[in-house]
Amino acid sequence: MSVIEVKDVNKMFGAFRALNELSMEVNQGEIYGFIGPNGAGKSTTIRILLGMLKPTSGSVSLFGRDAWKDAVDIHRRCAYVPGDVHVWPNLTGGEVIDLFLKMNGEFSTKKRDEWIERFQFDPSKKCRSYSKGNRQKIALISAFASEADLFIFDEPTSGLDPLMEQVFQQGVKEIRNAGKTVLLSSHILSEVEKLCDRVAIIRHGEIIEDGTIQELRHLTRMNIIVETKQPFKSIEAINGIHELRKEGSVVSFEVDTEYMDEVISYISSYGIIRLESKPPTLEHLFMRHYEQKGNKEEQS
Template sequence: MAEIVKVKNVKKNFGKFQALSDVTFTVEAGEVVGFIGPNGAGKSTTIRVLLGIINRQAGEATIFGKDVWKDSLEIHKRISYVPGDVALWGSLTGGEIIDLFMKLHGGGDHEKKKYLIRRFELDPKKKAKSYSKGNRQKVGLIAALSVHSDLYIFDEPTSGLDPLMEAVFQEEVEKLKHAGKAILLSSHILSEVERLADRVVIIRKGRIVETGTLKDLRHLTRSTVTVETKKDLSPLAELKGVHDFQQKEGNSAIFSVDAPFINEILLEATKLDVKKFESVPPTLEDLFMRHYEGD
C-alpha cells in the first residue's frame, strides 16, 4: 500500500512544555489508523501539525510526500478534516454551509451530499444557530464525506452523535477504506476504534507508547479465561502465566492468562474433564488502560 502520511521523530514545544516528543507513525492508503490517548496526550497537537496549522520544532511530517508546513495549500486540496467541535456560521442554514465547504474544497458529489443528508437525518433548511452539537457535527461530516479526498482526518468526529448516527459514520468510514482512502481516526470511543482501525497508535504524554494491529497488541496483555471442570481445578492457580485466580462456586473459576501460556493451561484443564473453557482476548480498552493506570 502507498504511504500517505509519514510522521517521524516529530517534536513540538510550547514554551518549556514539550507537547510532542519523537512522535512516529504512518498511515497508508486503504487503512484506518486509530489514534488514541486522553485529553492532553498530544493527539490534537499532532493533527494540527499535519494540517499545517502549527509548525514542528524537529522531525519529518509529510502527506502525499509533501511537507505539511511548506506545502499545506497543495495538501489541503486532497484531504478532508472534521474536528471534535464543528464551528458554523449561525445565520446560514446547514445546507448552505455544506455547499460552501464543498465549494471551498473545489467541488464534490452533490448526489452523495443528498444521500448523506438523508442517512444522517439532518434538516438542511434550519439555521445553524438552532443546531445542537450533534447536528453541527453532522454538517461537518456530510461536507467532508461529500468531497473527493485521498486522506480523511477525523478528530473526535462523533462527539455529540447518538449511537445510531455513530453507526452510520462507521459504515461510511468502512466504505472509504474499501475505496482505498487513508483515514486517521482520533476518538475517545474505543469500541469505535476497535471496530474500524487496522492499526492503533497509542500516545501518552506526547510520546507514542504502542503501535501495531490489534492482533499484534493483544499479545502484549492478558486474556480473561472462564473455566468449569468436573474435577477440582485449584491446581490451575499454580500454573505459570495465571494471574488473579478467583474460584467460584463449584469447580469453576475466572482468571487472566499471559498470551504465551494459554495453550499449556488449556492442556492442563483437559485433564480435569472440562465442561466449559472460554478465553476472551483483551479489548482495546484493556490495552489502553495498561498504559494509563496510575495517571
Template sequence: MANVLEIHDLTKRFGKFEALSHLDLTVEEGEIFGYIGPNGAGKSTTIKIILGLLKPTNGNVKLFGQDAFKHSVNIHQHIAYVPGDVNLWPNLTGGEVIDFLLSLQKNVNHERKQELIQRFELDVRKKCGAYSKGNRQKVALVTALSMDAELYIFDEPTSGLDPLMEKVFQDYVRECKKRGKTVLLSSHILSEVEELCDRVGIIRKGKIVEVGTLEEMRHLTRMRFTVETTTPLTGVDKQPGIHDLTEQEGVYRFQVDTDQVGKVIQYLSRFNVKKLESQSPTLEDLFLRHYGEEIKEGD
C-alpha cells in the same frame, strides 16, 4: 503499499512544555488508522501539525511525499477534515454552509451529499445558530464525506452524536476504505476504533507507546476467564499466567496471559467444569495497560 502520512522524530514544545516528543508514525494508503489517547496526550497537536496549522519544533511531517507545513495549500486539496468541536456561521443555514464549503472543492459527489443529509437526518433548512453540538458535527461530516478526498482526518468526529448516527458514520468510513481512501481517526470511543481500524496507535504524554493491528497487540494483554465447577479448583492460584483471581459460590473469575492459555485450559480439564467463558483482550484492555494507574489516580 505507499505511505500517505509519514511522521519522523516529531517534537513540539510550547515554552517549556513538550506536547510531542520524538514521535514516529506512518499511515499507509487505503488503511483506517486509529489514533487514541486521553485529553492532553497530544492527539490534536499532532493533527494540527499534519494540517499545517502548527509548525513543529523539530522533526518533519510528510503527506503524499510533501512537507506538511511548507506545502499545506496543495496538500489540502486532497484532504477532508472534521474537528471535534465544529463552529459554523450562526446566520447561515446548514445547507448553505455545506454548499459554500463544497463550492471550494474540486471533487464533490453531490448524490452522496443528498444521501448523507438523509442518513444523518439533518434539517439543512435550520440556521446553524439553532443547531445542537451533534447537528453541527453532522454539517461537518456531511461536507467532508461528500468530498472525494484521498485522506480523511477525523478528530473526535462523533462527539455529540447518538449511537444510531455513530453507526451511520461508521458505515461511511468503511465505504471510504472500499474506495481505496485513507482514514486517520482520532477517537475516545474505543469500541468505535476497535470496530473500524486496521491499525491503532496509542499516544501517552506526547509519545507513541504502541502501534500495530489489534491482533499484533493482543499478545500484550490478558484474556478474561469465567469458570464454574462442581469441585474446587485446587492450586489455581499457583498456576503460571493467572492473575486477579476471585471466587464466589464455585464461580472463578481470573485473567490469563495469552501465552499461557493452552496450559490453563489443560489444567481446567482435570475438573468437572460446568461453564467456561473466555473473552479476548479488547482495545480498552490495551489502553488501560498504559493509562490504568493514571485513571485510578484521577489524572
C-alpha cells in the same frame, strides 16, 4: 505508498514538550487508529499534520509534500472532522455543508444528498438550533460527500447516537474500499477495533506501541465478572487469563478474546449464577497496562 510520514517530530510549547521524537507512517488505503489518553499529544499531532502548527524539529509530509510549507495544496486533498464542530449560527445546515464542499473544489450534489439522508439530517434549520450531534453531522456529511484522498477524524462520533455511529463506521469502510486513507483518533476502543487496520498508541507525546489489532491483542481483552455455585479450582491455568481477582464467591479477570470460548466452557461446568462481560475502556487500558509499564521504566 505512504500518505502520511512523520519523522522524529518534537513540539515544544515554551519549556513543555508536547511531542517527543514522534514518528508514524500511514499508508494509502488503510484506516489508521490513533489513540491515547487526554493530553497525550493526539490533537497536537493532528494540528501539525494540518499545517496549523509548525513542529519544533523533525519532518512531516502528506502526499510527499511538506505539511507546513504546502498546507494550502494539501488541504485540497483532505477532509477533517474535529470532535467539537463550530458553525455559523445564522446559516442553515445545508448552506454550511455546501460552503465546506465548495472550499474543497468540485463536489457531487447527489453524493451530498445521499449522505444527508443516511445521517437523517434536516439541512433546512438554522445552525443555532442544532444539537451537538447535529453539528457533528454537518462536518461528517461534508467530509463523506467530498472527493478527498485523506480523511482525518478526531473523535468524530462525539454526540452521535449508536445508530448514527453505525452510519459513520459504514462510511469509513466505504472510504477504505475506494482506496482512500483514514486517520482516526478515538477514545472508543470498540470503534477502533472494528475499523482500523493498524493502531498507534501515544503516551506523553511518544508512540509507545503500534501494529495491527491482532498484534496489540491486549487492547481487546474482555473484563469478566462471574459468580458460580461451586468455587473454581484452577482457572488461572487456562490460557488467556489475566489480572485474576477473587472476592468470596465472585471472581473477576480479563481474558483474551481468542480464548473466550474455552474460558466460558470451563466456568459453565461450575454452575453460573451471575456473569458480566464488558470491553476495556481506554482509561482502564492505560491505568492497567501503560501506567504500570511507565512506572517500571521510570524505576529502572
